[in-house]
Amino acid sequence: MFHPFHGLAIQNILWACHLTAVNSAGQKMASSDECRLCWCKDLDDLEDEDKHIAAGNAGHLCFPCNCRAPVHVRCLSEWHQSRWWQLLEQGFNFDEAHARIDTCEVCGARWMTRGRPKPLAAWALCRARGGTGKVALRRFPTLSRATRNFSDYAAANGQRLELLEQDVTGEFFRVRLAPAAFYQGEGSSAIAEGWIRHVYLEFESETVAARLPTPTMPPAYT
Ligand SMILES: [Zn+2]
Ligand SMILES: [Zn+2]
Structure with missing residues (x-):
């Protein structure tokens, strides 16, 4: 199933990773107040004329992993869905596909939008x-x-x-x-x-x- 959001989302995530590398070289910095998937800001921070642009990605920015770039909850949810089908189409089994959509491939942490539970032991x-x-x-x-x-x-x-x-x-x-x-x-x-x-x-x-x-x-x- 083709999802128009999908290609852009993957591209943006990879671009965000690229920017992280560029940062270390002291070059262009990625904005820390823009969603790494849609590049829009939090709705509360936008001027009225820009709100309609971001309306399709409504929601506040959050930091669901250990990366410095935030993401809208809704954007992340849509990315999960499109990524899931992409992985299955590419032949990944359910176990690996689930692990991959549950984990940030940049920092390795799980995507958690409502707090991160502590493990059983320290x-x-x-x-x-x-x-x-x-x-x-x-x-x-x-x-x-x-x-x-x-x-x-x-x-x-x-x-x-x-x-x-x-x-x-x-x-x-x-x-x-x-x-x-x-x-x-x-x-x-x-x-x-x-x-x-x-x-x-x-x-x-x-x-x-x-x-x-x-x-x-x-x-x-x-
Ligand atoms: Zn977004
Ligand atoms: Zn991350």
Whole structure:
């Protein structure tokens, strides 16, 4: 199903990402009071003559992820719908498609327009299985093992991880680690964030462990 909003939305999101990169080079700055999808401002801030332009995207600006660019709730909702159908048409399975529309592909946080629930615990230890002693972090909370879903970073066995949030299933945690080792080869980065399955986490409290959902796939499935 073709949706006229779709192409513009994707283009604008990518353009917003581009501007973020440009910012670091000290060049043109993206406005922080414009929706990253429709480029309109909050209705309350517009002159009367401009309100009809933004009427189709009515709503206040919000910050649903950790990115600095805001978005209208309605624009985000429409983007979700169009993105969902696009991903299915491209052959993504339901699990990965859902994870992708639920997560900002720039900062990795879930899209949350009404507050961000705290995870079950503030931290956990990584328990890597297998010979590498590392668990690759994912860009999206999906069971898909496609390369596109993994970041360059990995948590090391025994490393303490800060827990930032859980996905909608509760099976994945978004974590922050410092330092963050590269999954391939040697070396590390000062800090990184990414998603990891709870089967690779060891919690201090047994109460927390008891509240975790049963893994969808066995622990050996990485
Ligand atoms: Zn908008
Ligand atoms: Zn973001």
